[in-house]
Each structure stands twice: as C-alpha cells, then as structure tokens.
Amino acid sequence: AQSVSQHNHHVILSEAASLELGCNYSYGGTVNLFWYVQYPGQHLQLLLKYFSGDPLVKGIKGFEAEFIKSKFSFNLRKPSVQWSDTAEYFCAVKEGGTGRRALTFGSGTRLQVQP
Amino acid sequence: KAGVTQTPRYLIKTRGQQVTLSCSPISGHRSVSWYQQTPGQGLQFLFEYFSETQRNKGNFPGRFSGRQFSNSRSEMNVSTLELGDSALYLCASSLPIKPGQRSSSSYNEQFFGPGTRLTVL
Numbered sequence: 570a571q572s573v574s575q576h577n578h579h580v581i582l583s584e585a586a587s588l589e590l591g592c593n594y595s596y597g598g599t600v601n602l603f604w605y606v607q608y609p610g611q612h613l614q615l616l617l618k619y620f621s622g623d624p625l626v627k628g629i630k631g632f633e634a635e636f637i638k639s640k641f642s643f644n645l646r647k648p649s650v651q652w653s654d655t656a657e658y659f660c661a662v663k664e665g666g667t668g669r670r671a672l673t674f675g676s677g678t679r680l681q682v683q684p
Numbered sequence: 685k686a687g688v689t690q691t692p693r694y695l696i697k698t699r700g701q702q703v704t705l706s707c708s709p710i711s712g713h714r715s716v717s718w719y720q721q722t723p724g725q726g727l728q729f730l731f732e733y734f735s736e737t738q739r740n741k742g743n744f745p746g747r748f749s750g751r752q753f754s755n756s757r758s759e760m761n762v763s764t765l766e767l768g769d770s771a772l773y774l775c776a777s778s779l780p781i782k783p784g785q786r787s788s789s790s791y792n793e794q795f796f797g798p799g800t801r802l803t804v805l
Binding site: 613676 | 726729739740796797799
C-alpha cells in the first residue's frame with residue numbers, strides 16, 4: 570500500500586523567507602504526485618501536479634516542486650513567502666497509468682507566515 | 685463553470701442515527717470520489733464512483749456506503765453513527781478517463797468541493 574510522509578507538521582516563517590516542505594512517498598510503481606493547499610475556511614485547491622516529463626514543475630502563486638525519483642520525494646518550494654500563504658499544505662500520491670483516482674494524502678503541514 | 689457543490693454544509697447528528705450527504709460534480713465530470721478529513725487521521729479515501737458503479741473503495745467499515753445517479757450526482761450514507769465519524773467529508777470530481785488517456789493529467793486531476801462538516805454527539 571502507498572503511504573505519504575510530510576516531515577514538517579507546523580512551520581512558522583517570516584514574510585520573504587524561503588519555504589521548502591518535504592514529502593516522501595512509498596510506492597514502487599509509476600506515480601502521479603500532487604500538492605494541494607487548504608486556506609483557512611476554504612476548500613482544497615490544487616497547487617501543482619507531476620505526471621511525467623520535467624521533474625521540476627511549476628504551479629500557481631509562485632510555488633514549484635521537484636520530483637526526485639531515486640529519493641521518492643516531491644518537495645514543495647517557494648523562494649519568498651507572503652502572509653497570504655498561511656494555510657495547510659498536503660502532498661498526495663496516486664497510482665499512475667491506471668484509471669483509479671484514489672489519492673493517498675500526507676498528514677499535512679500547517680504553514681504560518683508572520684508579517 | 686460552477687464548482688463541486690456539497691449539501692448540507694453542516695450537520696449535527698447523534699450516535700446511532702444515519703446520515704446522507706450529497707455531492708454534485710462539475711458539469712461534464714462523471715467520476716466522483718469521497719474523502720474523510722479528521723484531525724487525527726488526516727485525509728482518507730472512502731470510495732470512487734463512475735457511471736453509477738463503485739470502482740474503488742478505501743478501508744472503511746460497511747457502515748459507509750455510497751451511490752451515484754445517472755446525472756453523476758453522488759450520495760454517501762453513514763449508518764449507525766459513532767462519535768469517531770465526526771469529520772469533514774469531501775467530495776471530488778474529475779473528467780472521465782478514456783482509453784489511452786490513463787496517464788493524461790487533465791483526466792486525473794480532481795476538483796474538491798467545500799465539504800460537509802458532520803458532528804456526531
């Protein structure tokens with residue numbers, strides 16, 4: 570069975586600081602990888618996704634993530650965070666190349682950006 | 685295009701009761717998945733429906749069930765509610781996957797609704 574680990578449960582940063590959130594998964598086959606964000610009081614939104622090709626993917630709001638297959642990792646990065654990035658971030662994995670859509674989520678990382 | 689809608693948004697029930705939650709997918713989306721979100725267990729997959737058929741099921745007891753209608757709307761039902769069923773229940777919809785498109789990102793992206801907050805007292 571797949572599992573997803575997010576190492577940081579709660580991260581506090583000042584505005585303009587750089588962000589990196591770790592995500593590791595365990596699954597030996599082809600995977601599709603996602604980062605979702607949940608702003609306070611809002612629903613889950615897709616930040617970015619990796620299916621194939623360039624392992625460095627860019628998403629919305631200046632976020633990017635790098636897929637490192639040898640490390641089973643898909644870390645999320647942003648060079649300079651803003652107060653509006655305060656939210657909970659979830660890494661998710663799906664079996665690739667199948668019709669199944671079930672996502673396995675990490676436990677989430679709560680990001681707090683201080684002005 | 686309207687997003688995924690879920691009703692009701694908030695619900696309070698007592699132990700032993702049963703509850704039905706509803707999800708209307710984005711127009712044109714025929715696949716609907718359900719997830720449970722709790723502080724302790726995080727986001728967990730419940731089940732997935734496509735063309736009125738359950739295609740995949742997570743590791744939940746039989747008290748959790750669902751169905752999908754011909755218009756792609758979906759309902760999930762929880763019978764004999766327990767305190768631990770208190771959670772945010774999320775519905776997600778996606779486009780139907782056609783043969784040869786299983787790895788296409790467009791057909792694998794899921795769009796989430798706002799959720800139904802269920803409190804069991």
